[in-house]
Amino acid sequence: MVAESLVHADLRGIESHGLSRLPIYVQRIEAGLIELSLPPEPVTRQGATSLIDGKNQLGAVVGMAALEEAMELARQNGIGFVGVRHSNHFGSCSYYAEKAIAAGMILLVLSNAPSAMAPTGGIQPFFGTNPIAIGIPAGEEPAYLLDMATSVAARGKIALAAKTGTTIPQDWAIDADGLPTHDPHKALLGSLLPIGGAKGYGLSMFIDILCGLLTGAAAGASVKSLYDNWHDPQNIGHVFLCIDVQRFLPVDAFLQKMDEYIREIKKVPRAAHVAEILIPGEIEQRKMAAHKQDGIPLTQTVVEDLNKLCSGYGIDLAQAVYRV
Template sequence: MDLPTRFDWQKLQQFCCDIFVKAGVADEKAKIVAESLIQADLRGVDSHGVVRTSIYMKRIEQSMIDPHAEVAIEKENDVSALLNGNNNFGSVVGSKALQLAITKAKKQGVAIVGVRGSNHFGTGAYYALKAIEQNMILVVMSNASQTMPPTGGVRPFIGTNPLAVGIPAGNHRPYLLDMATSVVARGKIIVASQKGESIPLGWAIDKEGNPTTDANEALEGSVLPLGGPKGYGISMFIDIFSGVLTGAGFGKYVNNMYENWEKPQNVGHFFIALDINRFMNIKQFKQRMDLYIDDIKAEPKANGVDEILIPGELEFRREIERKKNGILLPEKVVSELKEIGSRYGLEIEQSRFQGERAKDGVTDVSK
């Protein structure tokens, strides 16, 4: 029977969770990793979704991730902490750091938690949304392996180091900025390569420093900083906070999870949690946020623009659509998941979407 390409998000999440459990990951940790991946797909950040399952599994099997390691608090006071992830999953380590940051912020008003010894931690939005549920503002950042040149350089030196900011609102969706410091996340180029698609000019350069629209050449070269020297500067401060300050890898010392099979990644993260109630009553804050967003949306629109959106709004709409109509996966990703599942006695076929199919004419909010 031919495999479908559209999958029920809950069944797919359980399938991924079961894969990790079969590989020896504790159930609670497997749920965190699977939830992180599926949330990315639901929100349209496919580059950080189940497409990462294959590389995560390979790194477990090659002992490049230790799913049994305990996340350790190395330094701590009332408002800050330094965690050592001891090479566990990035999303597991990140979740521990977030929990600690929120707990401290509720007691002290603000908290800062640095992390070393981690791995790729998924999307920053995954953590920001959990903080928003606790009426917290969260700033979270992470460094990454070398994929981007410094301004004026040719070869990769710094990561596409992501930055996310989550802020609650009232009647409106929350403000949720989640961005790479490159023109585009490298994961999107990986997805384009898997689909056999070209990439827009300006996303990347080849290994000789020439502009390219070939996804494979881009993966051998470098993605470009967002806004040139501005994106480079932001990426550098994220690397300093997440790597230099925490004792994690930084710059060329963050190991590539696709290429380095001798050493752990040693990724660093940095969490800043803020209790809104220390500034004003949360209800009043949310009312002010709603007014702010209302005013933005009431601004005159440029020709051809139907609506002014705020950061994160498009992703919330994608989530609604994909929960209703299923998650569409590229054929190569489906094949990878099928192969992994077969090794552990699991069938991706059972995760296929069985609800009402998306009909022709349904608006694709990702466009």
């Protein structure tokens, strides 16, 4: 599940949540901060709702358990609302949204995250980048798949820039003194900026309340860092809200409506410099098709990290990658 999740992110061009995360996952397993032997399980299940204890398992394992629970509740009730506590970094939200789309369902995925973003007016991180993803199936047209952090940029992108020695746009983050910065290292010591200013701050807070306070997971500054805390489990919280389309319309009719709707959007008159109007997720879908055809490009830094990781286990990376 974890391998599929990481490769999914790289296929979509979301390098910050792809194989670059593998070394830190393994390091936390080695440090005894992730529990591999206990499966996630429901704590309560009432009507269309369920609360899952992730048992500190690998995040993708917990996420898949929550997704399957949400889809099953949706089949039974038309809607499934699943809260999760005691989880870990679970990869790209689009991984789960894509699976719900394939099942003909609508999915909303929320997660809180370690502190990286200050509230509007502050300079000290309190909220995570707290991502949100929404997947809605379509027929012949590409599915709607919105997957975004509530910060201008995901912290993983800044960490990747720091690893590769590249600069970042000045509107991504502030340094420890509250000043805009191009330096990813200063950004990591400072705070990310929310999308849309106070609007992104409000959205991030809402996600933290649902994923942290409502589920009994950690919230705000209590969510433990994936990279900097080597004493405590992360205790991340998630929310999966699944809707069974056929409770509202026959699936084929809904897919046809989605196709017609998307085509209308694409016919909107374009600005002079715009070649095509795209819908959320379409760029990533095209990247995925290209990468499946041509292979996934990895940065030299990620390759070096993977080689170092593999050498500790007596694995030849090139042989493992190209083994038929």
